[in-house]
Amino acid sequence: MARIVKEFTKGLWEEVPPFRFVLGLCSVLAVTTSMSSAIGLGGGVIFVTVMSNVLISAFRKVIPDKVRIAVFIVIIATAVIIVELTMQAYFYGLYEVLGIWIPLIVVNCLVLGRAEAFARKEPVIISLADGLGMGIGFTISLAVVASIREIIGAGTWFGSQVMPANYPGFTFILKPPGAFVCLGVMLGLMNVISARMDAKKKAAA
Amino acid sequence: MTIRDIITMVVVLTIASSVCGGGLALVKMATAEQVEYQKIKNIKEPALKKILSGYDNDPVSDRKTIITGKDSKGKDIKTTFFYAKKGGKLIAVALEAYGSGYGGPIGVVMSIKQPEEVLGAVAATTNSETPSVGGVAMEEPGFRGQFEGQPADANFGLSSAGGIVNAVSGATMSSVGVSTAVKNGMEIYKKYKSDILG
Numbered sequence: 001m002a003r004i005v006k007e008f009t010k011g012l013w014e015e016v017p018p019f020r021f022v023l024g025l026c027s028v029l030a031v032t033t034s035m036s037s038a039i040g041l042g043g044g045v046i047f048v049t050v051m052s053n054v055l056i057s058a059f060r061k062v063i064p065d066k067v068r069i070a071v072f073i074v075i076i077a078t079a080v081i082i083v084e085l086t087m088q089a090y091f092y093g094l095y096e097v098l099g100i101w102i103p104l105i106v107v108n109c110l111v112l113g114r115a116e117a118f119a120r121k122e123p124v125i126i127s128l129a130d131g132l133g134m135g136i137g138f139t140i141s142l143a144v145v146a147s148i149r150e151i152i153g154a155g156t157w158f159g160s161q162v163m164p165a166n167y168p169g170f171t172f173i174l175k176p177p178g179a180f181v182c183l184g185v186m187l188g189l190m191n192v193i194s195a196r197m198d199a200k201k202k203a204a205a
Numbered sequence: 206m207t208i209r210d211i212i213t214m215v216v217v218l219t220i221a222s223s224v225c226g227g228g229l230a231l232v233k234m235a236t237a238e239q240v241e242y243q244k245i246k247n248i249k250e251p252a253l254k255k256i257l258s259g260y261d262n263d264p265v266s267d268r269k270t271i272i273t274g275k276d277s278k279g280k281d282i283k284t285t286f287f288y289a290k291k292g293g294k295l296i297a298v299a300l301e302a303y304g305s306g307y308g309g310p311i312g313v314v315m316s317i318k319q320p321e322e323v324l325g326a327v328a329a330t331t332n333s334e335t336p337s338v339g340g341v342a343m344e345e346p347g348f349r350g351q352f353e354g355q356p357a358d359a360n361f362g363l364s365s366a367g368g369i370v371n372a373v374s375g376a377t378m379s380s381v382g383v384s385t386a387v388k389n390g391m392e393i394y395k396k397y398k399s400d401i402l403g
Contacts, residue, residue: 063221066206067214071221078225082232089239092247 004129007122011133017110018141018183019190024110027101028142029179035158038146040094041101042139044083046132048105051079053119053131060120072115073106080105110138141186148182149173242266245285249314249330253287253299256316256326260289260296271400273393284393286401295319298401301330302390306382308333311343313386315352317394319402324355327387332379339379348373348380352387357395361388 015021018028024045031037055075056063063071084102087095095102105111114134119127150156153174155163172178246265253264264287273284287299297316304311311332316325329343342348351370355361361384362368363377372380394401 062217064210064214064217066210067218070218074218074221074225078229081229085232085236085240089236089243092243096247 004126007126008129008133011130011135011137012140013137015134016137016141016190017134018138019187021110021113022187023113024108024138025183027104027108028145028183029176031098031101032142032146032149032179032182033153033174034097034150034156035143035146036094037097038142039139040087040091041098041105042135042142044080044087044098044102044105045108045110045138046135047083048076048079048108048111049114049131049135049138050128051082051131052076052111052115053127054124056115056119057122057124057127063120068120069112069116072112072120076111076115077106110134145179145182145186148186149179153178249287249301252301252314252328252330255328256314257287257289257297257299260291262288262290264289264299269401271397273397284397289316295402297325298394300390300393302386302393304382304385304387304389306332306334307339307376307378308335311379311382311386313383313390315387315390317357317391322357324352324387324391327352327383329383332382334376334379334382339376339382342373342376342379343383345373348383352384357391359391361385361391 011017017023018025027041031041052072052075056072059071080103083105084095087098087102114131118130122130147157151162152170153172154169155161155167173182242265245268250265257264267288267290268285269288270283270285272281274282276282284300284302288295289297289299297318299314299316301312301314304313309332311334312330313327314330315327317323318325327349332340332343334340334343348371352361355369360368361370363381363384364371368384370380370384
């Protein structure tokens with residue numbers, strides 16, 4: 001049980017994907033212009049990481065090593081298309097906004113990375129916890145970056161005005177270079193906080 | 206690598222692909238109807254709102270597709286009809302038809318009032334007219350208003366040729382495109398009336 005909790009929570013801070021591994025950055029930069037698209041893509045990624053981790057872990061003993069990547073990709077692509085069709089059927093507005101970024105979850109290195117580094121060696125329940133944790137960690141990261149960019153860039157959050165009505169907006173942060181700056185600052189902050197925490201732990205020990 | 210290994214690889218890959226493919230086919234079938242509804246809702250509804258009024262149902266779900274002829278390659282041409290109802294009573298039928306304008310085909314949605322069978326309103330949808338010339342002309346209320354209340358067998362030609370349509374000056378081609386589309390739409394309606402209303 002403790003193991004499950006550990007594998008789940010590591011995705012939320014210690015190994016939070018975009019910031020610690022710097023994985024899956026393309027989509028982080030692309031969809032974080034607004035909260036709703038960030039949460040939409042995050043939801044899709046959670047489903048895909050969970051489904052691919054569970055399936056790959058369940059069949060880890062029958063998948064021959066030499067063709068494992070091909071099998072992983074087939075499974076991941078299937079999960080992604082399920083997300084795409086569901087989104088098209090029930091969240092059409094979101095589907096239009098996210099566009100190409102949904103099919104591109106297939107090549108998000110986070111998903112294949114978890115399959116290759118974790119799910120193919122670990123039992124199903126633990127892989128499920130890992131997939132869920134990583135997916136949620138990814139979504140939270142998207143949400144944080146998107147909040148900063150949407151609030152500073154457009155003065156809105158989830159589409160509703162949060163800044164004073166005469167806030168002129170700061171378009172730079174909504175453009176790709178602004179995303180890089182935002183991401184860099186986030187990475188720096190996370191490293192500072194981690195370093196502080198480690199120092200405290202050492203001092204206590 | 207033994208033959209056995211190779212066969213295992215082939216078998217596993219084949220099974221994985223076919224199971225995934227089959228699963229996706231099921232998901233696709235399960236969502237197909239909803240996806241089509243969403244597409245029409247998001248693409249056609251704004252145009253439908255322009256030409257239909259006073260209804261209390263959802264014309265996007267109250268729709269019917271009928272085969273209305275074949276194109277040059279022998280494929281079926283399908284036309285979708287939208288029904289506007291009030292209190293369960295049919296008040297108008299809407300359809301989209303095409304005519305050729307200056308820059309290419311012009312799509313026009315039109316509503317046909319029921320049971321009077323006269324045109325309600327028309328609005329251009331897809332077109333590649335010059336936005337500042339034909340595009341403006343097609344939106345002009347005076348031009349669009351000419352179609353209102355016309356019966357199905359009106360002569361939708363230009364007034365210079367004895368018809369009822371006054372072309373917008375400077376945008377004759379676009380005007381002709383719109384009126385041809387309306388004429389085509391009315392013809393489809395007359396021809397398939399029993400299917401549409403049945």
